[in-house]
Each structure stands twice: as C-alpha cells, then as structure tokens.
Amino acid sequence: TTSAPDFKVADLSLASFGRKEINLAEHEMPGLMSIRAEYAAAQPLAGARITGSLHMTVQTAVLIETLVALGAKVRWASCNIFSTQDHAAAAIAVGPEGTPEDPQGVPVYAWKGETLEEYWWCTEQALTWADSPTGGPNMILDDGGDATLLVHRGVEFEKAGAAPDPSTADSDEFRIVLELLNRTLTESPNKWTRLASEIRGVTEETTTGVHRLYEMQRDGVLLFPAINVNDAVTKSKFDNKYGCRHSLVDGINRATDTLIGGKVAVICGYGDVGKGCAESLRGQGARVIITEIDPICALQAAMDGYQVTTLDDVVSTADIFVTTTGNKDIILAADMAKMKHQAIVGNIGHFDNEIDIAGLAAIPGIVKDEVKPQVHTWTFPEGKKIIVLSEGRLLNLGNATGHPSFVMSNSFANQTIAQIELFTKPEAYPTDVYVLPKHLDEKVARLHLDALGVKLTTLRPEQAAYIGVPVEGPYKSDQYRY
Ligand code: NAI
Numbered sequence: 001t002t003s004a005p006d007f008k009v010a011d012l013s014l015a016s017f018g019r020k021e022i023n024l025a026e027h028e029m030p031g032l033m034s035i036r037a038e039y040a041a042a043q044p045l046a047g048a049r050i051t052g053s054l055h056m057t058v059q060t061a062v063l064i065e066t067l068v069a070l071g072a073k074v075r076w077a078s079c080n081i082f083s084t085q086d087h088a089a090a091a092i093a094v095g096p097e098g099t100p101e102d103p104q105g106v107p108v109y110a111w112k113g114e115t116l117e118e119y120w121w122c123t124e125q126a127l128t129w130a131d132s133p134t135g136g137p138n139m140i141l142d143d144g145g146d147a148t149l150l151v152h153r154g155v156e157f158e159k160a161g162a163a164p165d166p167s168t169a170d171s172d173e174f175r176i177v178l179e180l181l182n183r184t185l186t187e188s189p190n191k192w193t194r195l196a197s198e199i200r201g202v203t204e205e206t207t208t209g210v211h212r213l214y215e216m217q218r219d220g221v222l223l224f225p226a227i228n229v230n231d232a233v234t235k236s237k238f239d240n241k242y243g244c245r246h247s248l249v250d251g252i253n254r255a256t257d258t259l260i261g262g263k264v265a266v267i268c269g270y271g272d273v274g275k276g277c278a279e280s281l282r283g284q285g286a287r288v289i290i291t292e293i294d295p296i297c298a299l300q301a302a303m304d305g306y307q308v309t310t311l312d313d314v315v316s317t318a319d320i321f322v323t324t325t326g327n328k329d330i331i332l333a334a335d336m337a338k339m340k341h342q343a344i345v346g347n348i349g350h351f352d353n354e355i356d357i358a359g360l361a362a363i364p365g366i367v368k369d370e371v372k373p374q375v376h377t378w379t380f381p382e383g384k385k386i387i388v389l390s391e392g393r394l395l396n397l398g399n400a401t402g403h404p405s406f407v408m409s410n411s412f413a414n415q416t417i418a419q420i421e422l423f424t425k426p427e428a429y430p431t432d433v434y435v436l437p438k439h440l441d442e443k444v445a446r447l448h449l450d451a452l453g454v455k456l457t458t459l460r461p462e463q464a465a466y467i468g469v470p471v472e473g474p475y476k477s478d479q480y481r482y
Contacts (some may be wrong), residue, residue: 005103006130007093008122010086010111012100018091021058022065028405029059031413031447032066039070044420046071051126051137053147054205055083055397056110059408061092064106066416072139077126078110079143081119082374082390083397086112113373116173120180123147127195135188136195139423140202141415144350145209148202150177152216152223154192157181201225201422201429203415207236207271208326208350213433225429227418229411232436233482234444239411240272243403245280247396248322248348255375255389255399256344261285264318268311269325270297273348277324278306289314315339322395323347323354333359336378339386346389348396355392374398406448413444438474 026033050067054060056078067074076092078084095105109122123146129136142148157163163182169175184191201224204210210230216222230236249260265286267278278288278301290306292298301308311331315321316338323330326349333356336345347354360366365381374395377385390398402408417440422429449456464471476482 006107007103008109008111009089009093012090012094012103014087015090015094015100018058018061018087019096021087022061022091025058025062025405029062029409029412030451031409031444032062032416034447035413035416036066036069043071044424048072048139048419048423049129049132049137050074050139050141050419051147052076052141053079053123053126054141054143055079055402056089056108057083057085057402058088059403059405059412061088062405063412063415064092066412067419068106070416070420074106075126075129075137076106076108076110077122079146080393080397081114081116082112082393083402084110084112085401116176120176123150124180127151134194134198135191136198138198138200139419140199141419142202142209143205145204145212149212151192151196151199152221153177154181154184155196155223157185158190158193196223199224200426201227203227203229203418203422205411205415206230206350207240211326217433222431225422225431226433227422228433228435229414229418232414232441232444234410234441235414236272237482239403239407241276243407244273244276244348244396246407247400247403248277248280249284251389251395251399252320252344252346255395256387258344260320263320264289264314265320265322266291266311266314266318268323268330270301271324274324277322277348281320286320289318311335318343320344324349325354326350328353329356330354332356333363336360336386337363337380341384342387344387344389346395347392348394350394352392357388357392410444410448413447417444438476438478442473442475
C-alpha cells in the first residue's frame, strides 16, 4: 500500500505546462528573483514552516519557490474557491525536480472550483504539519485572513470549551467553519492553541484581511504579530490599482467577450481597486460612472472626469456593474431586478458578499443557467436575463488569471521581505499590526526599475540636505500619500 500523497490538485499532468509558465513569469518578476539571489547564501528562512493561503496562480508559484529558495518549508492552499490555476498548482506539487509519477514539490491543496467544504478542508490541510512540534506552522502568509481566522477561532473555542452550534451560524460559510472546528475540537483538543503558540507572525496581502487584523488588534484578541503588506506603497498603489487595471477587463472579456467601448459601466467604490478598474474600462471606451460613500474619493473621481452618482440613479440604464468596495450588500437582489437585459454584474473585492447572490436566487421564478464555468445567466420571470460573473466572487481571478507577473513581483517582494522580518526579528515585533519601513518599500520599487529601463536621478548631497532626507533615502515622510 502507498500512503496518500501530501497534496491535492486537479491534474498532475498539467505540471509541465505550469512549469513553462512559471519559467516565463520568473523573468517578469525581477523583485522576487533578485531577492532570491540576494539571500541565496544567508538562507534567512531556514527553519521557517510557512502556511500560505493565497490564490494558487503562476505568480504565487514563483513566490512559493522564492520562499523555498530562502530556506523555508511551505504548505499552501488557495484563498478562493475559483482562483487556482490548475497547471500552476500541479507544477508546485511536482516541483522543479520531480515528475508527475514522482512528485517532489510543495504540499499544495488547491484546485479551480472547490466547494466551500473543500475550501476550508484545504485551508486546514495547509495549517496541519505532521512533522512539526506543534503540528502547525511557525509563520502564516495570508490573503484575506482565512488561515489567520481559522487559528483564532480555534483558539477562542478551545478556551470556551466548545464551538457554537453550527446551525446557529449566520451564513453557510460560517456554518462550515463551525463544523470544521467542532470536528477538530473532538479529534484533537487544543490543536489550535498548541499550533498558535509557535506562530511568530502573519503577513497579510489584502485590504480586507488587513481590516480583520486591525479589528482583532483593537479587540485585544490578536494572538501574534502581523505585517500589513497591503499598505506598503509598492503593494496597494500598484497591485490594487495597476493590477486591476489589467485584470478587470481581462476577466470581463474572457467571461463575456462583450464589446466594452460605448457601454455604460458602473464602478462601486473609488479606492485603489476602484481607481484601477475605472481607468481600465475607460481605456476600453466605456462611459464610466462611480458610486462612493467617502467624499474624498467621490471628489477624486469627479476630478478624474467621472460622473459620480448613486447606484439607484443608474441601475436600470447601465450595462456593466463592478463592485470594488470590500463592503457588503452593495448590489442587492432588488437592484438586479431593475437592470437591463444582459447587464453584466461582477465583483472584484475580496469577498463575495458585495453582491447579494442568495437574494437573487430567492426571487420566485428566477432561473440560473451556466453558460460556462464561472459565467451564469439569471433569467427573471418576465424573461429578462442578467449575466453574473464568478457567482459574485472576485472576477479577475475567477474569470481570468488575476494580476500579471510584473505587478505581483512588487506585492510578493513585500511579502517575502515581511516574512524575513517577522521570522528573523521576533523581538522587534511584539504582537501588533505593522507596516514595512519605508526604506524597504523603496527597495521593492528599486528592484523593478531596471526591467523598465527607468533611469533614476541621484540626489546631490546639497539637495538632500536642503530637503532634509538622506541621499540614499527614504525620501518621503510617513505622512506622504503618493
Ligand atoms: P479601499 O478601501 O481603498 O477602497 C474601497 C472603497 O470603497 C473606499 O473608497 C470606500 O469609501 C468605498 N465604499 C465602501 N462602501 C461603499 C459603498 N456602500 N458604496 C460605494 N463605495 C463604497 O480598498 P481597496 O484596496 O480598493 O480594496 C477593495 C477590495 O478589493 C478589498 O476587498 C480588497 O481586499 C480587494 N482587492 C482585490 C484585488 C483583486 O485582485 N481582486 C486586489 C486588491 C484588493
């Protein structure tokens, strides 16, 4: 008998295709590749056991292999049921030296189109380390905070002696989490407390996950230090904005192939993601309308030349709707009922609660039909259809392949540096939420200049003294907003 392999992916035979795309991506990820070269000898992550919960894409594969090249052991799950690229997952499971018959890569639990039960099981597998003193990782690399949430909820319920009755959960997904935790509470009492005791910290990728971390810190329940990678300038002002500028239209095109030019598109939210999305659709010739609750962002949108109004005002006339808020209940079933025939509705924010799909499904007589995976029409009783992308989950990763390599090289260089910081200097980071110091942010940017042929001007010492900054940086105060 052979033991079950320590990974679960869709199809190992996709590994060679995945490897070819990883090889192409490496060239487009100069930040990660130069960090590999810089730390090859020092091996700063030797001894790190990193559990990653982040979209299992080609770009993430380059991140995983960077962490391994720096000495880490890694286990991985995707942070969304639709975002895995199966060839990337296969290549990671097989590893650069292995074959599909003899896989030698990283334990990865991810495939495109997981159920929610499978999703949380995969997250649990990524957090479960057979060969560790605590049975768990000593570092977490998170995107959206689900791995961090599982550990925190586990500890909370172990302290309380029991998890709540799953039937009292306020959502299907939370019921699944409670069922999982009830099982582990019986199977392995104190699993989460033991596991949390050795976690040196978490580095968090996205706005929504960072929001959860600050809430836990505020409530005094954060169990280990966290680095907010999202608010590195070279993350949120690049990935969230220029990444979405690329991948939003990619998702809409692959899903629908509808001509965007001339259409009226509504973007809900004009933060970093909304700004990139608006530019993306305007670039295709759409007439873009913004909704906002924040007067500053609303004014920015107006100054950038967009009409700013409420969803109510345009819901029955616009053609494309995209939510980018990180908030809930942005487009309700009643809104979708007012939309035009074949209006396109999608979300690019982290969670799927921006669009009320459950409310849509509850409309009497409504019929859902799959055009292809992650593209559905919903036909109302009177015959009108709307097109919903990725069932309301982030459409750039569900309908396309997410952000391209070059922008993710910035995000993931920050992730790697943050992992090194927390793992190698635990005494410098008592439990709290931190952002990376500005000189590291500037370093990440610097690593990407050559590839674009950028020639930087060197500050002369008198000039540096005049504006009061060191010649080698950092160049801006922490208040500066870019
Ligand atoms: P942000 O905070 O910069 O922007 C969100 C904006 O939405 C804010 O300006 C806020 O005022 C506005 N907003 C909130 N409630 C609203 C409402 N009811 N109506 C209209 N506007 C409203 O956040 P950021 O960085 O733009 O991220 C947004 C979401 O996208 C988060 O969930 C984040 O995690 C996710 N994200 C997704 C990515 C992807 O590739 N799909 C990439 C990066 C972030």
